[in-house]
Amino acid sequence: MRLSGRGVRCVRGGRExxxxxxxxxxxxxxxxxxxxxxxxxxxxxxxIAGLLVPAGGAISLDGGEAKLTLPEQTHYxxxxxxxxxxxxxxxxxxxxxxxxxxxxxxxxEGLASVGLGHAGHLPAAxxxxxxxxxxxxxxxxxxxxxxxxxxxxxxxxxxxxQDLFAGLMREHxxxxxxxxxxxxxxxxxxxxxxxxxxAA
Numbered sequence: 001m002r003l004s005g006r007g008v009r010c011v012r013g014g015r016e017x018x019x020x021x022x023x024x025x026x027x028x029x030x031x032x033x034x035x036x037x038x039x040x041x042x043x044x045x046x047x048i049a050g051l052l053v054p055a056g057g058a059i060s061l062d063g064g065e066a067k068l069t070l071p072e073q074t075h076y077x078x079x080x081x082x083x084x085x086x087x088x089x090x091x092x093x094x095x096x097x098x099x100x101x102x103x104x105x106x107x108x109e110g111l112a113s114v115g116l117g118h119a120g121h122l123p124a125a126x127x128x129x130x131x132x133x134x135x136x137x138x139x140x141x142x143x144x145x146x147x148x149x150x151x152x153x154x155x156x157x158x159x160x161x162q163d164l165f166a167g168l169m170r171e172h173x174x175x176x177x178x179x180x181x182x183x184x185x186x187x188x189x190x191x192x193x194x195x196x197x198x199a200a
Contacts, residue, residue, distance in 0.1 A: 001027040001063035001146060003048070003070075003178060009056030010043045017043050019056065023194050027063075027146075030169065030179040030189055035196030041182035042079070044196070045149045048180060049076035064146065074147040075140050079155060081132040085125035089116060089135055092124050097142040107142065114138045115164060129156040137165060140172070148172060150181040154188070162188050 002024065009019040017040040025031040033041045046052045048059055050071030061070045083092050093107045111117050114134040119127065127135065133156045140148060148169075154162050166188035169179060173189075181187055 001061065001176065001178065003059075003061050003147060003180070005044075005048075005057065005059045007057030008044075008047065008054050008059060010040055010047060010052065011055040012043060012052070016055075018196060021057070021196075025178045025180055025192075027176045027178055028173045030173065030181065030187065030191035031194055032187060032191035033180060033182045033194045033196060034184070039196035041196050042151050045076060045151055045180065045182055048147075049074050049149050051076065061147075070147075073145055074149050075143070075145045076149045077136055077140065077151060077153060079151040081136045083124045083127075083132060083135060085123060087124055088120065089122055089124055089127070090120035092135060093138050093142055096139045100143040110138045110141045111135075113141060113168070115161070130158055130161055133157055134161060134164075137168065140168070146177045148177065148179045148181075150179060150183075152183060153181055154183070154185065 004024045006022055008021040010017040023031065033044060035041055043052060047054055061073065064073050087095065089111065090107055093110060108117065108120060111120050114137050116131060116134050119131065124135065154165060157165060169189050172179065
């Protein structure tokens with residue numbers, strides 16, 4: 001499986017964010033997207049996820065599931081945690097599994113894998129910022145998709161959480177997945193770098 005972009009151009013709010021961007025990532029690889037604030041890191045992830053439309057160029061996936069679109073084969077994890085505060089931790093995770101059409105999945109096991117096995121009954125509103133991030137990471141496990149698009153995935157995670165997440169990424173890559181992550185810091189895993197310069 002190979003994800004690639006050729007000559008990709010992004011325009012938002014009438015402003016060119018970047019143009020002529022080429023990138024590539026294959027199964028078992030991590031592409032770390034770096035650059036200053038406003039250089040287009042999040043926009044690139046949103047283009048790959050199908051949440052934005054390129055103003056030019058093309059993004060393609062070779063070797064994926066032929067019956068599914070590229071967005072249907074991705075997990076997009078934004079820098080904000082998409083949680084319902086009034087729902088319990090377990091209900092939040094179950095909602096995402098059902099919404100995204102996941103297979104039979106032991107939500108309790110998924111929560112345990114991100115260190116939240118003890119918190120399934122708590123309203124999500126009670127979670128700390130780091131725990132909310134861990135719950136968002138559990139979504140990656142609730143429904144298996146080969147491409148993870150991660151925007152500042154280690155934000156709010158302590159050292160233990162970062163180590164845990166690095167282990168989850170390694171497992172995903174070992175199953176043939178690929179990761180594109182926008183980040184300002186180290187991911188705790190080997191990655192190729194795509195430096196975003198943005199528009200002049």
